[in-house]
Structure formats: C-alpha cells, structure tokens
Amino acid sequence: MKTGWEAPKLGDVALLRPNKKEVKSVLADEDDVSFVPMDCLKVDQVTLSEQEARPLGKVYSGYTYFCDGDVLLAKITPCFENGKLGIANGLTNGVGFGSSEFFVLRPNDKLLAGYLYHFLNRQSFRDWAKGQMTGAVGHKRVPKELVESLEIPLPPPEEQKLIVAVLDEAFEGLARARANAEANLQNARELFESYLATAFSGDEAGWDECELNDHVRFIDYRGKTPPKTEVGIRLITAKNVKMGYIQREPEEFILESAYEGWMTRGFPKLGDVLFSTEAPLANVAQLDTEETVVIGQRLITMQADEDVILAEFLKFSLMAPPMQSEIHRRGTGATVVGIKAKLLKTVPLRFPKNLDRQRAIAANCQSAYDDMERLEEAFRDKLQDIDDLRQSLLQKAFAGELT
Structure with missing residues (x-):
C-alpha cells in the first residue's frame, strides 16, 4: 500500500443506514422532502435524476432515509450488478426518502463522498460482491455486513480530493466520447433503415x-x-x-x-x-x-x-x-x-x-446491412475501449498509481 494510506473497513469511516429519526428534529410532517425511487439512481452518473417533492409525513414510513452528501448504492439484483450508484445532492430541504433497496452510506470526516462513489463504482467490486449476494433467485441482495467489512484504501483527505478531481475530469471526457460513439452507432442503424425505406418504396414501374x-x-x-x-x-x-x-x-x-x-x-x-x-x-x-x-x-x-x-x-x-x-x-x-x-x-x-430485379435489390440491401454491421462493430469496440479505460483508471486510483 502507498505510504501514508490506511485500509480501514468501510463501516469504520462511513455510517451505513443513518437513523431517520434525526430528520424529525429539523422538519415537520407537512414539510416537503425529495422522493427518490430506484429509477432516479443512474449508472455512471453521480447525480440523481429529477425527484418529486412529497410531504415528510407521507414518506417517513416504509422508505429509506438519506440527506445531501450521502452515497446511495442499489443492493438488489440486477440494479446492483448494473452499477446503480450516486450521491444525493440538491434534495428538497436537504432530505430524501427512497427505495428500500438502497444502501445509504454517510462518510465521516476521513472520507470524501466522491472518493467513496468512485471506489464503489469499480467493476471488480461488483463482480466480487455478486458472488456474495444472498436471497432467492431474482431477489438476491448484497448483505449489509459485506459492505461494512469491505476494506477501502484511504489516503489523506487532500489526496482524496486530487484523485476525485482527476477521475471526474477524465470521466467527463470519456462520457463525451461514449455519447459520440453511441450517436454514431445509432446513425449507422438509421442510415441502413433509410436505405431500406427508399429501396422498398415501390415507386418504380413493374x-x-x-x-x-x-x-x-x-x-x-x-x-x-x-x-x-x-x-x-x-x-x-x-x-x-x-x-x-x-x-x-x-x-x-x-x-x-x-x-x-x-x-x-x-x-x-x-x-x-x-x-x-x-x-x-x-x-x-x-x-x-x-x-x-x-x-x-x-x-x-x-x-x-x-x-x-x-x-x-x-x-x-x-x-x-x-x-x-x-x-x-x-x-x-x-x-x-x-x-x-x-x-x-x-x-x-x-x-x-422481375426476379432479377428482386435479386439485385436484396443484394444491395445485404451490402448495406454488411456495411452497417462493420460500423456497429467498430463503434461497439470503441464503447468497450472506453469502459476498459474507465475501469483501468479506477484500478490505478485505488492502488495509489494515478498520476
């Protein structure tokens, strides 16, 4: 481990599932809070998507409590394996209630929320935890004890800030590259569909x-x-x-x-x-x-x-x-x-x-389809390269090798 780094258990530097009773000391039942269903928790997106406001009294029972700065992690299959993860910010009155399938982690002063977010967003963590999930098929969950006992490589807070800043900047660029590759992938399909629409318009004589x-x-x-x-x-x-x-x-x-x-x-x-x-x-x-x-x-x-x-x-x-x-x-x-x-x-x-005309149209369509497949394969390879680079950066970051 890099000099100056520690390796505490996650449960020692983050509170798992804060007690919702604390919100009663600052808000009344009629005060609005954010309601955050599982759909609001995204993949490779730090922020939560738009939430609706509901009175505290309507959501206090039966939902999971969190507040601004808490890290949310889906614990149920397939949401966990898909990487649903985010940081709560901009909540109504600073408070949110959401899915009972959220883990809520509240970092202490030794751990930055952004650092924890990136640590939990590693594919290696998801692959490892997937094998430890318990419960019936279709309803498997990551055990709370597994998350609390997870060791986290922990540099001093100032170094954490630098690591988070480097990762955020790199991932912003990778997100743009992914968006471009996905747009090109869609364009390849639309180009082929446009070709088919023209080929089968049936406007020709015969x-x-x-x-x-x-x-x-x-x-x-x-x-x-x-x-x-x-x-x-x-x-x-x-x-x-x-x-x-x-x-x-x-x-x-x-x-x-x-x-x-x-x-x-x-x-x-x-x-x-x-x-x-x-x-x-x-x-x-x-x-x-x-x-x-x-x-x-x-x-x-x-x-x-x-x-x-x-x-x-x-x-x-x-x-x-x-x-x-x-x-x-x-x-x-x-x-x-x-x-x-x-x-x-x-x-x-x-x-x-004319059958020869049918044969020619089909051959041209097959050629256009093959061109689309070649483009799609190239763009899918690009997307995979982006994902591989993202995971490589995360691996280096938590091994103390990020420069």
Whole structure:
C-alpha cells in the first residue's frame, strides 16, 4: 500500500443506514422532502435524476432515509450488478426518502463522498460482491455486513480530493466520447433503415402488390411448448432471432426421438424467413443452417413461393420501415405487443415482378446491412475501449498509481 494510506473497513469511516429519526428534529410532517425511487439512481452518473417533492409525513414510513452528501448504492439484483450508484445532492430541504433497496452510506470526516462513489463504482467490486449476494433467485441482495467489512484504501483527505478531481475530469471526457460513439452507432442503424425505406418504396414501374399470404406459406408453431433437453436437435426460439440475423445463444434442444412427432405442421429449411410475433414483435432473419432445427413458440416460419417472391427479398421487405410500420399498426396487446397470424397474413407486400430485379435489390440491401454491421462493430469496440479505460483508471486510483 502507498505510504501514508490506511485500509480501514468501510463501516469504520462511513455510517451505513443513518437513523431517520434525526430528520424529525429539523422538519415537520407537512414539510416537503425529495422522493427518490430506484429509477432516479443512474449508472455512471453521480447525480440523481429529477425527484418529486412529497410531504415528510407521507414518506417517513416504509422508505429509506438519506440527506445531501450521502452515497446511495442499489443492493438488489440486477440494479446492483448494473452499477446503480450516486450521491444525493440538491434534495428538497436537504432530505430524501427512497427505495428500500438502497444502501445509504454517510462518510465521516476521513472520507470524501466522491472518493467513496468512485471506489464503489469499480467493476471488480461488483463482480466480487455478486458472488456474495444472498436471497432467492431474482431477489438476491448484497448483505449489509459485506459492505461494512469491505476494506477501502484511504489516503489523506487532500489526496482524496486530487484523485476525485482527476477521475471526474477524465470521466467527463470519456462520457463525451461514449455519447459520440453511441450517436454514431445509432446513425449507422438509421442510415441502413433509410436505405431500406427508399429501396422498398415501390415507386418504380413493374412492381406488383399482394397480401403476404398470397405467395408465402406460414408454418406456425405458436401455442405449443416443446419438451426441452440438454442435447439433441437445436431449438430456435424468439430469443435467438434478432433483426437481420439468428443468434446462437441461448442454445436449447429437444430430443431427436420427439422431432417427427413435434414437427407436424411443416419442416423449416435453409433460407426460410423467421418472424417473431411478440417479445419483440417483427424481428426478421433467414435460417442460415442446413442442420435439422426445431422452431419454437412466438416464431412463424415463412416459405416463399420463389417463382414469385425470393426469400432474401422477402426478408428485407419485412425489415423495411413500410412493412414494419404496417405490422406494428396491426399489433395488439397492452403490455406485450404481438400480432395474430390472420392479421399478419393480410399485410400488403409490394415486389418487382422481375426476379432479377428482386435479386439485385436484396443484394444491395445485404451490402448495406454488411456495411452497417462493420460500423456497429467498430463503434461497439470503441464503447468497450472506453469502459476498459474507465475501469483501468479506477484500478490505478485505488492502488495509489494515478498520476
């Protein structure tokens, strides 16, 4: 450890869960305080998002108390693993009440709130604490004792101020770089969607129109749940079908002996178009393997009459904004939006009657899609580099190596 630094337990330099009775000595029940639900606690953002004001008497019971300068840390999964963390500041009357799933840490005069914030924002801390969480699946929490017993490398307050200032400045620059990379990532997707919208406007001569069902056969296994097993024939579900491609993970299987009895409505083949009917609605991809596969729930397999409609043209037609808008317009459901097969079959499909023209449009769309993927990969790599640099700076800071 660096000379002059200490390594106290966090519980010795920060009060965990201050007693809310103290607020009664300065505020009355009718005085307003800030109400802070979990949504107000952000990731990689020191400040809390906007909170509403509520009378103290309305929030005193059943909510967690804190005040300006306290550090808030989510303790429940997945909020903890996602890095929900912040410093309370600018609270109404300096007081806040919020989620019972907050840890509240109040630093003493040896520890700066900003220093504690950065210490708790390390991925290495989250990874370690994740393995110590207790409780039922879906409701796991970081134990209070684990946080209190955590050793924190602690320089004198003046050195803490310097470290916080360096990190704040560096992270401000990284936040700008991340925002630019995310904007470029979004621009790449929007550029591709704009290309599709133009390609499938159908304004050219020689285009025809039909209902989707006229030249496309639907194989629909919705309403059936296949018995899954550890090994066997690969099962493709809506979780695998992304916009434009099929993702291998998660890998699920059914028994080979159950295949014939299961696939009674039709057999998928290489090049068939897979369409997700809900959660999410209208993801589209082509089956990219000759291996025997099973198609699960929430997916419709579309087999085009290739004397009229090419499968690759159908795929990009379904991905294009005109058909996506039409499909979503026909969707139903409040919480989970989906589409009924009988409505999907009547969606209008515009296409060139010339198959060579369809083939050329599909090839150009594939080229544009490949360009988008290359750009997205570059920007995703940039985002990962930014995250790696952020964690590297934090590691150096708390090892006393930050210059």
